[in-house]
Amino acid sequence: MKNNKSIYEQFSQKLIIATSLFILIISFMFYGFTKATLYEEITDNLLKKASIIQQASINNIVNHDNLKLITEDKLTIDLVRIKGLQDFYFREYHLNGVHFIELVYPFEPSQETFIKITKNIDNTDEMLRKIFSNVFILSLGGLVMVVIYALAVSKNLLVPILNITKRLSNMNENSLTRIEPNTLPIEFHPLANSINSLTKKIEMYVKYQKELFIGAAHELKTPLAVMKLKSEVVLLKAREVEKYEETLRLFISEINGMDKMVSSILDVGRQEGAQFEKPTEIDVVKFIENRVNNYRLLANEKKITIEFVCDIEKFITIIQPTLLNQIIQNFIQNAIKFTPNEKTIIVKIYKADPLVVVEVIDEGVGVDENIDLFAPFKRIGKEQGAGLGLFLAKSATDAIGGDISIVNRQDGITGSVATLKLQTNPTCKLK
DSSP states (O other): OOOOOOHHHHHHHHHHHHHHHHHHHHHHHHHHHHHHHHHHHHHHHHHHHHHHHHHHTTTSOOOHHHHGGGOBTTEEEEEEEOTTOOSOEEEEEEETTEEEEEEEEEEEGGGTEEEEEEEEOHHHHHHHHHHHHHHHHHHHHHHHHHHHHHHHHHHHHHHHHHHHHHHHHTOBTTBOOOOOGGGSOGGGHHHHHHHHHHHHHHHHHHHHHHHHHHHHHHHHHHHHHHHHHHHHHHTTSOOOHHHHHHHHHHHHHHHHHHHHHHHHHHHHHHHHHHTTSOOEEEEHHHHHHHHHHHHHHHHHTTTOEEEEEESOSOEEEEEOHHHHHHHHHHHHHHHHHHSOTTOEEEEEEEEETTEEEEEEEOOSOOOOTTSOTTSTTOOOTTOOSOSOHHHHHHHHHHHTTOEEEEEEOSSSSSOEEEEEEEEOOTTOEEO
């Protein structure tokens, strides 16, 4: 059965129950301690009186008559004979509605004579009843205060949550505002930071999606406009067969370009579906090494050498292999595309706690670091393509919780360094 109670109700209820039990336990402990203390005082007092009487009997003859001379109010002392008793004992009993406590204390054990002291403790019981009543009233008052305090504290603790909820409910794709952690209690800072991180990712996703749709419309509209204009020009008057063939070849070329564009857009949809792929345990080092070997044949067409450098024997983690493959594929394909013939590409894997870093270093044209390379339809150089490869690589990296970047080489050689950073965690096997 679902628990539909609000956090406010749950916290208030638990706080009231916990503090009420605490007050009740403390109250009963106090009452029990007070009762035990009073009874202990009574029994100690009776033992002292019995000891005094027993000591006095050493030099004086004590009998039933002179025992009456030392009695006090609600206290009776008598001599009794009890067979087989060696030590003193206490007992409590009620007689005609009156509560008594009785001490039997050895007087002359050889003659089986004992002192019996009986005390009426109704006054003590009355005192305990008053104490219990006062404790009960105080506990009841304390319980009322606890209820008020619990409601006030619960309300106060909910304020940050309500503020966050209000901010989130007012957000939409056009108003993704940042939550300031400094305005919240320190316990809510991780939550605020997580929400801000998620908001940033959503903002980037919405931005890229808008750019994707606008770019796709533009990329498809341009060839259609060219085809339409060419058709209108050709139809203005009768022309030679060669002119019609030229026009048809242009149409085929433009259609092929649009086909590639549509395929790239479909790749975006497939990649979003791949984000729901069940993660599996793979050895990232072996996985990337296999991909490098597969692309060596493609690199050989341009007489490009691909070197694989790794200072890690294994990196076993749980990840979506399709997404990882998409990132590595884009890195290596771009490196081959932009690297001139007879040059070298280096695929490097190394550990940089707490990360494992994968780098693809090429000798190509480099990149313009002042533009967002991961936005859709951003092309590098004059090579053909839809400009969606890095966009897909960035989306895949975000899905697997990694980080991606592309910068120019800093070693004096023209080219770029595409970097993928993967997080390690206790479930990873790294050596």
